[in-house]
Amino acid sequence: MADAEFSFAPHPLANPGYGKRSTPYERPSRRDDFAHLPPREAAIAAYIDRLPDGSDISVKTLAKHLPYGQCALRTALNRIQRVGHLRRGRECLGGKWITRTWFSRTARDDAWWAAFERGDVPREKPPPTRSRAYILLAALGRENAAMSLSHADCRALTPLVEEWFARGAEERDVLRALTAGLPHPVHHPAALARRRLTDKLPPPPLRRDPPPLRLLECAKCGAPGYADRLRDGECGPCRGDRGGPAAPATASGRVPVQRVRLRAAEIRQALASMRT
Known part of the structure; x- marks a missing residue:
């Protein structure tokens, strides 16, 4: 769908703290950023990419600005997510859990999104030029x-x-x-x-800010959990996988106890906030 057919009315912002959030270390925009997507999905992804952070990108709001119905938009957003441009979840800020929708101009794989959830995304190396x-x-x-x-x-x-x-x-x-x-x-x-x-190599810089407290959610059922157990943004049961993939383990084959306890506390806090 050509951009000329899209509404150019000002796109509304979501409530403070909600809405679109861009992932870190985005490369500059290019004309072929979404050429790997079908035409409809490419047009929707390009539109979302141009929106500033904090924009309301709910299906209902997008339907008011794009020439697609809500059903078509849900289908398109799910495809955009499966390719790796979008994830939904929750983030704890100041003791309060906020609903987030993260968008990446670059298609990311499941391992990258799992690292993003931990706040451990490495800065990408520049292309091999004279650095x-x-x-x-x-x-x-x-x-x-x-x-x-x-x-x-x-x-x-x-x-x-x-x-x-x-x-x-x-x-x-x-x-x-x-x-x-x-x-x-x-x-x-x-x-x-x-x-x-x-x-004379200086010591590694100390991380002053604590790592973010994030939970990515399944695109279908919305259940929070391990990001590294989501595949293309969906949990095992929604994919029809009864057992699901094994939880991440150490070299010895065991999941670190501290990580299990931390993740359990995060999930309990997330579920409690959803009930309030």
């Missing part, structure tokens, strides 16, 4: 001629500098570590750089 770390190393000779590096040296040392950046260091921190107090003369700049990047 920020490589550029810093290549320009090191202009900072101090004694530390001039070859192309091969820069490529070999890039992962070490990227680890500094991952730990919160800035360019000036890396430059200071590589150029301050140099011996005279410098016989092997690449070996010296490797030694300093390794020995």
Whole structure:
């Protein structure tokens, strides 16, 4: 369905704290973001993608702005979810459980959504181009001629500098570590750089904010539970799987006791809030 057929009336926001929420580390928008979806689903996904966070993306509201009925929209949203663009669930903020609908411009698999539920989504690596770390190393000779590096040296040392950046260091921190107090003369700049990047590596940053308390829900029955037990957003019983997949286990084959207790407490709290 062409965008020209969509309503351009202002799309309403949901109540404060509800509505659409974009997932972290979204890449820039492109024309072919939803080319893998059928035309109707692609048009609906593109429309939702353009909406700001907090927008009301309930079926009833979307039906007022898109040329589809509520039944067609439910079907389309379920397909968009199965591909990995959308998940529904609940998140605890300030002791209160809030209904959430998370939308991802990039189609994510079940493992990614399980990591998202834990608040443990890694920042995606950029495409293989000349990275920020490589550029810093290549320009090191202009900072101090004694530390001039070859192309091969820069490529070999890039992962070490990227680890500094991952730990919160800035360019000036890396430059200071590589150029301050140099011996005279410098016989092997690449070996010296490797030694300093390794020995002076800063500690990992402390996580100041606690991990989010989230529960993803089954798309069909709405039951909260393990995100890593949902397959394409649906629980085992709704898929017709009586036993369902096994709960995530450690290398020894046992589920960590602390995780079981934490998850049980989360589910009890979620169910209690739904009854109130």
